[in-house]
Amino acid sequence: MENVSSRTKKKALLLIDRVLSTAMVNTKNPDSITFFFSDTYRFYFLMSFMLEHFNENEISQEYAISLVPKKFASRIKRLQVLKQAVQLGYIDEETSKSDRRRRIYKPSEQMISDFYEYADNAVTDI
Numbered sequence: 001m002e003n004v005s006s007r008t009k010k011k012a013l014l015l016i017d018r019v020l021s022t023a024m025v026n027t028k029n030p031d032s033i034t035f036f037f038s039d040t041y042r043f044y045f046l047m048s049f050m051l052e053h054f055n056e057n058e059i060s061q062e063y064a065i066s067l068v069p070k071k072f073a074s075r076i077k078r079l080q081v082l083k084q085a086v087q088l089g090y091i092d093e094e095t096s097k098s099d100r101r102r103r104i105y106k107p108s109e110q111m112i113s114d115f116y117e118y119a120d121n122a123v124t125d126i
Contacts, residue, residue: 018122028121030114032090041073042081049091050107050115059105060096 029037036046048067052059065078073081082105085091090111096102107115 029118032088032111032114033118035085035088035090041068041077044068044072045078045081046115049105053107053112061103061105064105 033046036042045064045068049059049064052063052067057063061079061082064082065075068078082091086093086105089108091105092108094104094106096104
């Protein structure tokens, strides 16, 4: 490993600094971002959920809990995180117009705003 270029090592250090400063130790993150960064499953869920939203895909309950591989959380935990995010107002839940039993999820307006704020602070080189 000693023959890693100094440029590659600098990139690795910058990546570590960016991840830690924008996710783990950033006290300026909105509560919604902090909620989703509290464990690995929530982090992957947020990123996957927002990607689906930005790609304008409809997100049902089953689809939402399938966004992250099962190895990160049990079905019960995946449902609990989704329901907790709804209760906290980070995700909106609606009844499908075509099937009243089906629930559709999307990020709340505040969550979208918080996510954009987080992205503005995390990504500085565009």
